[in-house]
Amino acid sequence: MSLIKKLNKGDKVSLIAPAGAIFNDELIKKSIQIINEFGYSVKLGKNINSKYGYLAGEDNKRVEDLIDAFKDKEVKAIFCIRGGYGTIRLLDKINYNVIKNNKKIFVGYSDITSLHASFSHLDFPTFHGPMFSYDIFKNNDNYNLLFEFLEGRIDKLNYALTPIREGNIEGKIVGGNLCVLCSLIGTQYQYKFKNSILFIEEINEEPYKIDRFLNQLYHSNILNEVEGIILGSFTNCNPEDKNRSFSFEYIYEYIKELTTKPIYFGLQSGHDYTNKLLPLNITAKIIDNKLIINKGEVFID
Structure with missing residues (x-):
């Protein structure tokens, strides 16, 4: 497992849109403002x-922005501005050697899950965390926690969990x-x-669809291979007709x-008001109903 470099105030970060389109340009401006307020300059993907x-944008354009962000030595972190749909279309078009040789902070969730999964084969940490369009009008603590951890100011993430079946x-x-x-099951990218400890979250899917996914x-x-399961936020997943x-439940x-x-x-x-940062592809522990993630599993000291 390769550790990565943490962020330092004044660093340049990249903001890209590898999935769904941004139909409100004000969200891009607001995203830049928020990142600037935390002390960072922003380089936008050419096709954002x-x-x-x-x-x-077309698949080749979105891949271009992704690869350019990894190649750029001045860029210390890559933030996805939104999910939606589209990253699965990129997986066979990515030059993974570029990413392997330029590992750095990469943050996103939702449809960005496809990229997290494919990057996991390169053995470096990525981050399931808030994005800068969908999450803008939510809990500001999401961004505070994000940057505090990425800057190395938090030694340990310690999240309380509720057991359905206990076990350390x-x-x-x-x-x-x-x-x-x-959607990735049976592919080389899963x-x-x-x-592993499997984390899952979802939005706008009725219980029968969650049931179907779990059965898949x-x-x-997969449920037999993992060490345990964490259910994150399941937003708007109650049935329309009770x-x-x-x-x-x-x-x-x-x-x-x-x-x-x-x-x-x-x-x-996940897709809720509070969206806590979760490092992926790193070793963690659940002890006494608490998820514990040490900074040393993620960053170069």
């Missing part, structure tokens, strides 16, 4: 304003958006799940039928 249907475990944190994870993980033997569906009970491993919920990470 592009629109190609629901995508932020250790493993590499993998995961992200549940739907996106399932995570290596053995000996089950029948793919008379014709289970409630979302049913999922907490049902998942126990699919695995004998420890299961936890309550990590406020």
Whole structure:
């Protein structure tokens, strides 16, 4: 596992749109303002304003921005401005050798899960964390925590969890958006799940769809390979018609039928008001119902 360099005030960071289009240019301006307020200059991806249907430009243009950000020696971190859809279309077009030779902070979530999964094969940490369009009008503490950790000012992340089935475990944190994870199953880009702690989150999916995704993980033997499971935020995942569906709480009970491993919920990470930073592809522990991530697993000292 390669450790990466932390951020320092005054560094230059890149803001890119590798997935869905930004249809409100004011969000880009606001994103730059927020990053500037934390003490960083911003280099925009050349195609961040592009629109190609629901995508932020054609696939080759979005790949170009991604690779340029990794190649640029002045850029110390890469922030994705939004998710949406589109990163799965890039996976076979990326020059992974460029990324392997230029490992640096990379932050995003939702559809960015595809990139986190594919980058995991290069053995460096990436970050499931707030973005600068979808999260702008949410909890400012999201950004405070993001930069405090990326600057190395927090020695340890310590998140309280609620057990569905208890157990002290250790493993590499993998995961992200549940739907996106399932779309990668059977491809060369999916995570290596053995000996990992699987984190999942979701938005706008009814309980029967969550049920289906979990069964896909089950029948793919993934739930048997992992050391344990953390359920993050499941936003707007209650049924539209409660008379014709289970409630979302049913999922907490049902998942126990699919695995004998420890299961936890309550990590406020995902598409909700609070979206806590979660380093991925690094070793973490769950001890006494707390997720513990040490800075030393992520950054060069």
